[in-house]
Amino acid sequence: MGAGRMGQVHGPNAVRTPGLRLKYVVDPRPGAAQALAARCGAAVATLEQALDDPAVGGVLVCSSTDRHLAHALAAVDAGKAVFCEKPIDLDLDKAREAQPRFRDARFVLGFNRRYDPHFLALKRRLDAGEVGALESLQLVNHDPAAPPPGFIPTSGGLFKDFTIHDLDMARWLLGEEPTELFCAASCLVDPEIGRLGDVDTARTVLRTASGRLCVISNTRRSGYGYDQRVEAFGAAGMIAAGNVVLDTVGTLTEDGLGAAPIAPGFPQRFAASYRALLAHFAEVAQGLAPSRTRYADGIAALALAEACGQSARSGRAIRLQGDA
Amino acid sequence: MGAGRMGQVHGPNAVRTPGLRLKYVVDPRPGAAQALAARCGAAVATLEQALDDPAVGGVLVCSSTDRHLAHALAAVDAGKAVFCEKPIDLDLDKAREAQPRFRDARFVLGFNRRYDPHFLALKRRLDAGEVGALESLQLVNHDPAAPPPGFIPTSGGLFKDFTIHDLDMARWLLGEEPTELFCAASCLVDPEIGRLGDVDTARTVLRTASGRLCVISNTRRSGYGYDQRVEAFGAAGMIAAGNVVLDTVGTLTEDGLGAAPIAPGFPQRFAASYRALLAHFAEVAQGLAPSRTRYADGIAALALAEACGQSARSGRAIRLQGDA
Amino acid sequence: MGAGRMGQVHGPNAVRTPGLRLKYVVDPRPGAAQALAARCGAAVATLEQALDDPAVGGVLVCSSTDRHLAHALAAVDAGKAVFCEKPIDLDLDKAREAQPRFRDARFVLGFNRRYDPHFLALKRRLDAGEVGALESLQLVNHDPAAPPPGFIPTSGGLFKDFTIHDLDMARWLLGEEPTELFCAASCLVDPEIGRLGDVDTARTVLRTASGRLCVISNTRRSGYGYDQRVEAFGAAGMIAAGNVVLDTVGTLTEDGLGAAPIAPGFPQRFAASYRALLAHFAEVAQGLAPSRTRYADGIAALALAEACGQSARSGRAIRLQGDA
């Protein structure tokens, strides 16, 4: 479902994932559907055709954000397993309203960072108690370059499109729901983004009931690649996941060290996570494992993203109910 | 003036600084005064004796925080150049009130981080435009281990004693006054600190008029040494100052890399900055250079520290007037 | 040709390489052939069947070392393009004798390190003049753990089986043939290796006509993973290619930094190089590019490997004729 940017990531991965076979590509744009289908050895079909085919066990929802929920609902109502790209929807109320229909679904949400081997290694060390009880967290998520202004209006804005990944990471790593949130945001990258009512640079502070603190650092344009880092501070030390660099080569001259850039964007940085995500979906679709990124996680992160916007606009800290 | 922790840093440095000679050590505790004087080849004197000596050109105020202002005033009134440890005072109003008396003084405030070679190298790269216009800032200042509870009541608390360094760094690097501040703080390290009305873990967000953002990360106990880092994000990249490690040795086994700890505390990490600070004081005292860390910088940082406390207690963002 | 260790690397890669399709798997052991064929969607065939099939354009020679040359000759005589694992043969004279029959062949030798993205990045920087004229070279090639003793007798020994890669790298990077060689070797890892007449730890020094120097460091058992590094020293600096680590995560405690191990073996470390090698073979087989690792490169490296053995046994430096 969807032969755009994310469909082009997940389609070819599905082909290579043991337990998955890509039968159909569905996209309203025939050219895009045809191209991806050819690349993946799949057929082009309509949504109805695909859902009516009893040989189809699951659906990858990679359509545009405003169609995620409708497509996911259609698939779940047809009894299919559903992989759905984030966010579930831009409208928190609509997403909450639909939640009961996913209660028994085999559903995996595309919070791919939870499947990244580096972040998983950090989580494993944290859970193993290498630094004692977690006290605070620093998440850095900087995009390499601002999206085209045309993307902004339908994107949901910085918080629902981008920060939502970090809000999910925060929940995953903190092991506790945030109860307070403050977000300061600016438009420093591209004034056009500001004119469209969005921001491009933000810092968000979360606090949990037990007092754990988390800061999320976001920008739409780093100028130096796709900066993806985590620092977890515990009672006895810190664990950090650093950036992935393009190669291990460095030049030393009298001017100092010159080394390779970091990964330029999500396709390079998160390739392994996308493969692991689909491998997990294959397990979930076959009933072999419970989902690690559930519908409820999508709701919780979306609620936090909404609070970010509210805080950034008002200049006030927001008290949260807890949602998950 | 003061033979305690900071006097024992600055006294011996003064001995080695070209242009300075340490003539007297003043401390109400005769034993402490005597010990430091012996170590530095100086004599013990009372404050009056020292200030009356026309051969004395300047005073290093290293007394306890609650005496800083009184001692600095006595020295400036006696026409001496003054080096004063931070903070100027715990009471912002008192410090503001005294400000006119320092108008013409040769006065250097002990914001030593501005003199650290690593942070100076970062500033130089930033000013050279290596990453374009500065957009945001991440400051990490984590103490290795919590102070004894007895230190808390007279310390001014986390913000005036500790965060004040970062607030000064933020002003120095941002090149613009913060206009908004939010601080979330917790007591996670030692419940005794909470019982004394203080906090030990905090995140502070600053926003300037032009929208620049800065996050300050503090804890009283890192568990892994004295974590002192800066990341400056510009329009075309980032500049980072990392930690200093104890040695360059690492062991590789099948379990991975084991490398040396970072500097355990301020004496190791900031030794060079303290020497540079006194060298600067020697210049200022001799009228050869204007002060790089002025009384007004102390006021501005203190006002921000007070706002941190206000924000942390109320859970609200604070609007700032600008002070410097 | 060959469903053993290297066949299991190259077979699946061939399946994924644009321009290649794996039609047959040939191996005298029916079970091994069947298993790999099934994994790759290929059929099992005899050598004759495969070479007789006019639809077969090329052959991947991944058989045991003592069969490399015979299989490569059969394939080239049948007019097929040939990819051949190193070494061409253990007997330098036999390999030289056969050389004329490969004169017009589309032939790619499996010196995969030349295709590794990290080493290519180093070569690119070197060729771009980042450090001026190359003066000396340090190559580190340490296997993680000693092979089973049963492997030693047919392996060709440390130099022809293992060092041969570095000898090729040296020729590739030095851009000049070595004219002198000295090799000091010991048996420190496993006395059984010594009993079989081989060594497991060696240092080889090469010198070229213009005086460039190269050191090769080898061990059969590093104890810390697959250490693969290059340092190239030029007139104006150095370029180094470091190890690939398993993840970017590190833990800081009062004991220091604990970070991830390096890649444990060639499958992890050189996966990308094996893919690039087959992509290059596809080009060469289709006549789109000249081979970057030719038969003559195999002869030259083999001659150097033989000189290593001679030097190590005699304790003398060896003068070389130049062979390529």
Next chain:
Amino acid sequence: MGAGRMGQVHGPNAVRTPGLRLKYVVDPRPGAAQALAARCGAAVATLEQALDDPAVGGVLVCSSTDRHLAHALAAVDAGKAVFCEKPIDLDLDKAREAQPRFRDARFVLGFNRRYDPHFLALKRRLDAGEVGALESLQLVNHDPAAPPPGFIPTSGGLFKDFTIHDLDMARWLLGEEPTELFCAASCLVDPEIGRLGDVDTARTVLRTASGRLCVISNTRRSGYGYDQRVEAFGAAGMIAAGNVVLDTVGTLTEDGLGAAPIAPGFPQRFAASYRALLAHFAEVAQGLAPSRTRYADGIAALALAEACGQSARSGRAIRLQGDA
């Protein structure tokens, strides 16, 4: 004794070393003697005056290489403790002949690398068994820039002036005497050095009786600073001591990482080792500790340096008797 390059290092250090006081500076050049004496609060004297003064307990021999032995002998005959810069002498036979006269001397040789905190940390880890039994060693010692040609004729050449440090390091770390040595050397940096009969680029391989291997990498001009590294390979891993960098600051842009240069020369890199060396001399002079770098160490390293030259000239490996 000697107010040249090394006198200017050790003189001021002596002033600051507890247990030492610098009474006289001796140098045939009155201007040099006067300048250093003034800087150190010492008096200028002749050798005789200094040795005749019963208040003088020890002598620092920092004169030109060809006077080391004569000055050390004069001092030891006068019953003084002796610190002597390396090499003891350029003539191995003369140095050996004088050896009995130092039998009971309190004598410390200036092999400063053994006192470097980084190399000591490596040695400590090695001795603690972090990587099991040592098997091989890689020593890198690259000077930043070629010395003026005028220095070459009296220097003893690359091996006795420069490699001698590494030969001592090798003996110290291997814990066993080398029994075989091969050295390949070239003149690549400055043809003038070649015209004077010296070389500027070399690789030396040592082998001990038990089969341990060591490679020493030397150049007179690195182009990127003072490269000083050690890698020790054991049965269960490796320990490496890396370079010291000037600051911890790095800039990330789309072109990659730009970080600070390594220490440019020995004054920056080995400052701590020179201080530790004099502190050790103070202990030895007062009879509180046995010397850690003895006359015999100087002889052994000198014999190896001579073998380097012999091997480089002849192109042959050299069998060694063992000397220490």
